[in-house]
Amino acid sequence: MKASIGTKLWLSLLAVLAVLMVVAGVSYLSTIKQAETVRWVTHTRDVQGKLKDLLILLQDAETGQRGYLITGEDRYLPPFLSVQNSIDSTLRSLRDLTTDNADQQRRLDTLSPLLSGKLDELKETISLRKNKGFEPARQVVMTDRGKKAMDDIRVLLKDMENQELALLKVREEEARVQTDNTALIIVGGLLAAMGLVVGAGLFLTRHIAQPLKAVSDAAEQIATGNLAVDLSAGARDDEVGVLMRTFALMARSLQDIALAADRIAAGDLTARITPQSSQDVLGNALSTMVENLRRMTQEVGEGINILAASSSEIVAATSQVASSSAETATAVSQTMATVEEVKQTSLLAADKAKLVSETALRTVEISKSGRKSVEDSVESMHRIQEQMESIAESIVRLSEQGQAIGEIIATVNDLAEQSNLLAVNAAIEAAKAGDQGKGFSVVAQEVKSLAAQSKQATAQVRAILGDIQKATGGAVMATEQGNKAVEAGVRLSAEVGESIRILAESIAEAARAATQIAVSSQQQLVGMDQAVLAIQNIREASIQNVAGTKQTESTAQNLHELGVRLKQLIARYQT
Amino acid sequence: MSREKAAAPRRSIDWSDVHRRLEQVRHAVENDGTPDAQETARILAARAQALATPKLAESDGETIDVIEFLLSGERYGMGFAYVREVFPLLDLTRLPCTPPFVLGIVNVRGEIVSVVDLRKFFDLPENGLGDLNKVIVLHSTAMTFGILADSVAGVRTVPRSELQPSLPTLTGLRERYLLGVTGDPMVILDAAKLLADPRLVIDESVAP
Numbered sequence: 001m002k003a004s005i006g007t008k009l010w011l012s013l014l015a016v017l018a019v020l021m022v023v024a025g026v027s028y029l030s031t032i033k034q035a036e037t038v039r040w041v042t043h044t045r046d047v048q049g050k051l052k053d054l055l056i057l058l059q060d061a062e063t064g065q066r067g068y069l070i071t072g073e074d075r076y077l078p079p080f081l082s083v084q085n086s087i088d089s090t091l092r093s094l095r096d097l098t099t100d101n102a103d104q105q106r107r108l109d110t111l112s113p114l115l116s117g118k119l120d121e122l123k124e125t126i127s128l129r130k131n132k133g134f135e136p137a138r139q140v141v142m143t144d145r146g147k148k149a150m151d152d153i154r155v156l157l158k159d160m161e162n163q164e165l166a167l168l169k170v171r172e173e174e175a176r177v178q179t180d181n182t183a184l185i186i187v188g189g190l191l192a193a194m195g196l197v198v199g200a201g202l203f204l205t206r207h208i209a210q211p212l213k214a215v216s217d218a219a220e221q222i223a224t225g226n227l228a229v230d231l232s233a234g235a236r237d238d239e240v241g242v243l244m245r246t247f248a249l250m251a252r253s254l255q256d257i258a259l260a261a262d263r264i265a266a267g268d269l270t271a272r273i274t275p276q277s278s279q280d281v282l283g284n285a286l287s288t289m290v291e292n293l294r295r296m297t298q299e300v301g302e303g304i305n306i307l308a309a310s311s312s313e314i315v316a317a318t319s320q321v322a323s324s325s326a327e328t329a330t331a332v333s334q335t336m337a338t339v340e341e342v343k344q345t346s347l348l349a350a351d352k353a354k355l356v357s358e359t360a361l362r363t364v365e366i367s368k369s370g371r372k373s374v375e376d377s378v379e380s381m382h383r384i385q386e387q388m389e390s391i392a393e394s395i396v397r398l399s400e401q402g403q404a405i406g407e408i409i410a411t412v413n414d415l416a417e418q419s420n421l422l423a424v425n426a427a428i429e430a431a432k433a434g435d436q437g438k439g440f441s442v443v444a445q446e447v448k449s450l451a452a453q454s455k456q457a458t459a460q461v462r463a464i465l466g467d468i469q470k471a472t473g474g475a476v477m478a479t480e481q482g483n484k485a486v487e488a489g490v491r492l493s494a495e496v497g498e499s500i501r502i503l504a505e506s507i508a509e510a511a512r513a514a515t516q517i518a519v520s521s522q523q524q525l526v527g528m529d530q531a532v533l534a535i536q537n538i539r540e541a542s543i544q545n546v547a548g549t550k551q552t553e554s555t556a557q558n559l560h561e562l563g564v565r566l567k568q569l570i571a572r573y574q575t
Numbered sequence: 576m577s578r579e580k581a582a583a584p585r586r587s588i589d590w591s592d593v594h595r596r597l598e599q600v601r602h603a604v605e606n607d608g609t610p611d612a613q614e615t616a617r618i619l620a621a622r623a624q625a626l627a628t629p630k631l632a633e634s635d636g637e638t639i640d641v642i643e644f645l646l647s648g649e650r651y652g653m654g655f656a657y658v659r660e661v662f663p664l665l666d667l668t669r670l671p672c673t674p675p676f677v678l679g680i681v682n683v684r685g686e687i688v689s690v691v692d693l694r695k696f697f698d699l700p701e702n703g704l705g706d707l708n709k710v711i712v713l714h715s716t717a718m719t720f721g722i723l724a725d726s727v728a729g730v731r732t733v734p735r736s737e738l739q740p741s742l743p744t745l746t747g748l749r750e751r752y753l754l755g756v757t758g759d760p761m762v763i764l765d766a767a768k769l770l771a772d773p774r775l776v777i778d779e780s781v782a783p
Contacts, residue, residue: 424642424661427730431640431655448729
């Protein structure tokens with residue numbers, strides 16, 4: 001069987017369709033025939049109707065004519081007048097209906113003059129009655145010409161009707177035969193179609209449904225987790241064959257994976273899983289999972305090593321902490337004693353701070369008076385400066401007066417010089433006078449001596465004056481230096497004043513600080529009491545700590561054992 | 576602080592002493608330089624001492640009276656015999672067409688006297704500036720002129736026996752006008768020779 005499943009399905013369905021199409025065609029033809037028969041029946045009825053109408057119209061016309069002939073009244077005339085046109089139209093429609101029937105046409109050709117003859121007879125009688133009265137008209141009627149024409153028409157119409165009925169009978173027979181054939185064909189077609197459907201169903205069931213069932217059974221097995229399924233596709237290479245082979249392949253692949261998973265489960269992480277393709281989600285995921293598991297196991301191993309080491313350290317540390325807690329407890333006791341001492345000390349400090357504050361306040365007062373003194377001294381310095389300046393002026397005046405003295409001395413010196421010359425001249429004159437001039441010579445000698453003495457005196461005075469000038473120079477310089485010293489003193493005093501001001505501020509701050517210290521010491525005392533309480537709490541806590549540490553120690557021991565156990569566990573995995 | 580302390584002892588002036596001394600000086604000045612009793616007594620005692628000292632026995636023999644003057648730091652003497660008078664140099668008038676040693680002329684009470692600079696005359700070195708403000712007028716019957724001196728010390732009587740002939744340092748012209756040298760030393764000049772020196776007679780004419 002090389003054909004695909006689709007082709008087989010198409011073939012089966014097309015066979016059934018062919019049978020059904022035959023049945024439908026026959027039915028359609030039969031139906032058409034029926035319709036034709038019905039149309040002919042209707043046609044025959046129409047022709048019969050028209051023939052009857054024609055007869056009735058003629059009878060109406062005759063009735064109207066007779067009424068007029070008898071009465072002579074015009075009111076019987078309208079039916080007669082209207083009939084003429086109706087007879088023509090009816091005759092035309094009869095001609096139209098029977099165009100396919102030559103016999104009927106021929107009959108109509110003979111009918112038409114009969115009708116017009118009848119109508120002419122009627123018109124003649126009416127016009128005779130109208131123009132010549134009843135009797136001539138009765139004469140014409142008495143000829144039976146009208147009655148004969150009427151009988152001919154009746155016979156002709158009857159023939160026509162009979163022929164139509166005969167035609168109808170033939171056609172109805174044909175329609176009946178046709179209907180019987182159609183029913184036969186429909187029944188046969190249905191039977192053939194049923195046979196074909198059953199055959200196709202059996203064929204499809206055998207070739208498609210059974211292999212699919214096998215596959216679905218296998219899938220069910222796989223769904224329940226049993227991967228040991230065997231599917232042999234044989235030599236089929238249609239879709240079912242492909243499906244079965246692929247399914248078998250899938251089952252094998254799943255078996256491989258299951259095998260690998262089994263090894264992984266057994267702890268062998270060296271198993272390698274090769275994905276079937278890049279879209280193999282399961283294979284890829286398993287491969288990644290194995291890789292991750294391997295890495296994770298290694299990391300977990302390392303982590304457990306660290307955990308084991310850490311837990312050992314924790315055990316050691318906890319032991320230390322336990323001993324430390326014991327030490328802390330003793331230390332807290334000591335701290336309590338110390339705090340008590342500190343409390344005493346802070347009490348003392350508060351007293352001292354108060355004392356310092358008072359002292360500082362006193363010192364502020366003292367520094368104020370010191371500042372006042374410095375200001376006074378600055379003022380005194382200024383006065384000294386003024387005195388110094390006046391001294392300098394006095395000395396300068398003295399110096400100028402010394403210069404005046406110098407000028408006087410120069411004059412005196414000049415005089416002495418001249419006296420000396422005078423004495424010499426006197427001596428010369430005395431010498432010239434000879435012995436008589438001896439006494440005068442002595443006088444001249446004396447004058448000379450006096451001149452020499454005055455000169456000596458002036459020299460002395462000049463020397464003294466020089467000394468005085470030097471002394472005044474020195475005095476002026478000393479005064480200047482004194483002035484400068486006083487200026488320096490004023491500056492220094494200002495600095496001292498500033499320093500004292502700053503000192504006073506500092507002391508004021510110190511006083512405030514000391515006050516704050518006193519307050520703080522008070523607070524410290526309160527704080528110390530609180531600290532004592534807190535330390536008591538700490539002592540209790542540290543006792544609890546000791547107990548807790550012991551618990552922690554045992555917990556750490558447990559942790560250590562857990563680490564060792566984990567180490568053994570992880571050793572079972574081969575990576 | 577330390578400076579003030581260091582300065583304190585130096586400043587401690589004994590003001591009362593100062594006042595006392597000033598008062599003393601003022602008193603002395605007001606008394607017009609008259610020495611007080613103590614000073615007077617001291618001076619008188621000194622004088623008495625001086626007078627009590629026996630005078631050196633005046634040597635017999637010939638003496639000469641000289642006028643003693645200073646010139647260029649050296650002491651000179653000049654015999655009285657030819658000295659007319661001494662006066663301070665005032666209003667010197669320079670004189671053209673004269674030798675360099677003639678300094679100029681002065682008016683002495685209506686008499687015109689020429690002034691000679693002995694340093695230039697003797698060709699002495701001019702050791703610095705001198706006062707040169709004294710004129711000693713030499714006089715003879717034939718000649719009158721003045722010589723310049725730094726200062727006139729006075730008159731003196733020198734015994735002739737003390738005079739020594741010369742000094743080795745004196746050379747040239749001076750030796751010619753030298754009379755002698757005393758032990759002081761003082762150079763005694765011979766005024767007569769000076770007055771008779773023909774060089775001092777100046778007769779020069781300037782071509783018209």
